[in-house]
Amino acid sequence: MSAMVPSNPARTARSDWQTLKTLLPYLYNYKGRVTLALSCLALAKFANAGVPLLLKGIVDHLTAKPGLVLAIPAVLILGYGLLRLAVTSFGELRDAIFSKVAQGAIRQVALETFRHLHLLSLRFHLNRQTGGVTRDIERGTRGIGTLLRLMLFNILPIILEIGLVTGILVWMYDWRFAAVTLVTILLYGLFTIWVTEWRTQNRRKMNELDSKANVRAVDSLLNYETVKYFGNERYEASRYDESMARWEKAAVLNETSIGLLNSGQSGIIAMGVTGLVWLAADGVVKGTMTLGDLVAVNAFLIQLYVPLNFLGMAYREIKQSLTDMEKMFSLMVEHAEIQDDPSATALQTSAAAVQFEQVDFGYEANRQILQGVDFSIPAGNTVAVVGSSGAGKSTLSRLLFRFYDVNGGAIRINGQDLRQLTQSSLRAHIGIVPQDTVLFNDSIYYNIAYGRPSATRAEIIEAARSAHILGFIEQLPDGWETTVGERGLKLSGGEKQRVAIARTILKNPPILIFDEATSALDSKTEKAIQVELAAISANRTTLIIAHRLSTVVDADEILVLEQGRVVERGSHRSLLVQNGVYARMWALQQSELEQETDTA
Template sequence: MRRPTAGPAPQIVRQKSDWQVLRTLLPYLFEHKARVALALLMLAAAKGANVGVPLVMKAIVDRLAPGAVAQQSAATVAIVVPAALLVGYGLLRLATTLFTELREFVFARVTQGAVRKAAIEVFRHLHALSLRFHLERQTGGVTRDIERGTRGIQSLVSYTLYSILPTLIEFGLIIGILVARYDPWFAGITVVALVLYIGWTISVTEWRTGLRRTMNELDSSASTKAIDSLLNYETVKYFGNEDWEARRYDESMAAWQRAAIRSQTSLSLLNTGQSAIIAMAVTAIMWRATLGVVDGRMTLGDLVLVNAFMIQLYVPLNFLGVIYREIKQSIADMDRLFGLLEQHREVADRPGAQTLAIRSRAPEVRFEQVDFGYDKTADGAHKRQILFGVGFTIAPGAKLAVVGHSGSGKSTLARLLFRFYDVDGGRITIDGQDIRDVTQQSLRAAIGIVPQDTVLFNDSIEYNIAYGRPGASHDEIVAAARAAHIHDFIAGLPDGYATVVGERGLKLSGGEKQRVAIARTILKNPAILVFDEATSALDTRSEQAIQRELKAIASDRTTLVIAHRLSTVVDADEILVLDKGRVVERGGHAALLALGGLYAQMWALQGAERAVAA
């Protein structure tokens, strides 16, 4: 079976502006508008209580100052201050924590709901993309993009709601209090420091974002190499290329290491600049406060208040660089995730597509002058055309076989029938319905296939057989296994039908995997059957037994058989011989032998091979 030549990996991401990415995210969050509004209300309440704590602390300090104590009775100091101010101080502390936790409780469903919806939407879209995309994609890179993107949504929402917005609200409240109650210098120093801090953070972080993006790309590249190598474990072992694979992986990791070192160095520069700006601002503000106390314009409580405000404001600001960097990284990761949703669905249901209507148990299948090629260029031409005006009809309940040399286009017929690709010319119909006019779901529900290369899920044998019809009973699964002559083998295993087959079914032999695929198709019970070299991995004895079973289950169905071994198709109602994408001969087995053409040559060649093997 010849596969289409894979071109370069598709460009998954088109980098968009931060605001474009955020606008893409907003609909996922605003599905819970009431919760968002309530969380913001809790956020404002928590920050209001937090700003109130230094105000109460100022009142406590002023009441306990030596001059104030001298003017009050001991009873007043001992009772009123603890009973009123200290209790209020404690309540404000509690309120800050309480409203913060309530905010997280209310917003948790919003965040997790957005992550879940985005992930399932991308997952569904990936399954909706054409086979061409999946043959060209790099699985490791795509899975990392999904993983990072969903994590990026959580991080962005967390940092924005729990760090950025609270800091901005608190900053606004503090500036308002400083302007209303104190020397304008305090507010001026705070604003200037904040502007310098944000300016430094953004400028350095923008530079660092490029370094982080390079790190991500190198990380994805290394992951892709590792996953691809592990998936091809047997091939690596066959050729003894463990060291070669390790060197390839190490080269990617070395490039990632260099990028990571540059990123860490730039982070140190960012943190140093931030600390310098904060230190200078706090020093200047405390100097002005100290002068105010010395001059008698401010009390000790005012000094404590200003100092507490600065600590409350600049401690979260000290993490602004990290937060801003993580937000930028989260946006970049989300861009890659949402970029997957922008991948063009090459094969999509037409508007108003109807469910495939099969008029009888065995429908008619017709290929009408079908042209098709892989690897389209920008102008729509093909680098390699596979089929040239192929036309044939499979009568209801008939068995049609397609034979030919490798690369002649045999397996492409099955892909087109399943509509993994759309034809470039002509059309394919089932009971007179163009398959492009019906839903893909109904089309594929009507067709069952036993492929040449059977890939199984890393799950139990029972799960893999039941995949043909999810929800089937155990007895139905066993009956299908019996029909595929694999029940005795399964029953002899220690875990029976619960035996896990391993990654891609590698714990089973090729013949065992193929019989599982046959059982799966039998369980599906489709109206149209496609056998793509269905017994190629079986020994002669098993092949003969399976052929009898395949013939039995195909007796009342429309069947397309793609074969290399001509001995498996001698009973077909019609045999097509493909050569370089064209039908060069057609007819029954005896008629084609009598013709003395390509089929006869292939039959003679395979007969000689069988004689030698015997």
């Protein structure tokens, strides 16, 4: 049985206390309601404690003076009924008052967790498992409601009732009654805590396995097409079943161990009840107690031990709720890698000049991506960056958005280091059309309007026209209200990119980034879009990241990036004259284009 003791109870207790401390400030916002609910709780318990005393009076009167049944007992019986009504009424009032507290706390915690997740760095979100995170939040918010309900409706009432009943037994009868009651409760509590602590360890394991199974399910469904391409439906089902089988084993152990807990609790209560009834019966036989006293003691026992039966369940559920909340609150203390400096100022400009000054950067300490990258984009000019895959081109846009901080050097806008600007103002000044466009599972209208939610419908339509997607939208059966599916899977790659271009046009920022913005478009549409992109970037500071060199020939300056270093720079014509890396890339792409034309 020694194996049932938790491996490190001190750490668990400390973790539970930290979880409770995290929750308390949310309850403090409703301190008036909490105080009122606790007052109703106390009044309900005082009324409940008076019920056995009235019952004793009724029994004693009936056994001592049967001729006065219709007189005095009628008052006692009426009082008995009123106390029963008071118990129920104050209990219901307590529930009604406290419901706002519980639901309000759940809403605030969920909102704060959601906000904090958006504050965390891109590095965290690239490493996260979406299914596991959402399941942790779901369990955590549900755990808050369970914890508050059990604490107010089970634990506090039981503690208050134990105090009242113990005091009444000592005052009215014998210290032995109180002693037996307290010893029974102590044994019950220790046994319950001992077994539940062991079961909590298993519950944690269940949660981890549940999250892993959910992660596999979500990941598989998000990659539905890939699963179909390779015919791996059975493989995905077997992986999911493997996780669920491990969860099933932990869940079965969790459920079967309840039998041990319930049997032990029932045995302890049975011994305590037997002892108290024995003492009361002995008092009646000796003449020191009346039948009314025996009835009162029995009523006290019922009032005390019936809710005590739920104490084990309440403690178990509380421990499970704390365990469920633990992971959610750990998300809330997850360190935000990129934070605003206390002295950071807001960027305010309509003409932004961008400078990369000897920038060094690596996602990992042993994996350098950029080395001494140095270039500038004067306000209103266009600079293109080309190079092979993995050269670090897209990293430039992530650093400009300040998803990461540089390891060396600096990035400046109008001479101001990005680290001295507020992130919100910086990102408000930059618009991007990414290579991999991800859309919300909502309407086309919503996805374009996301660029500037306050925009008018006319502005949104004009942005769609500029992105050459208006005609496509108007031909759809549901028009603007067409749902694009999860991550925009109902649209083709080109259609998604045109939505991304439209919402960037709608945002209307002074700095533009085109990261392979037309890579998913056909040649005809690409040429039309290029004209629009050139028009909207005419007076804006623009960074173009491209693989197809035909899209950057008009840039004011072209940088050739190789293994994180700028190896060539200049205009299209000057780079061709240099006959270096760029010229070879141009010759190769022109040759491929000619072959495609000949084949067509």
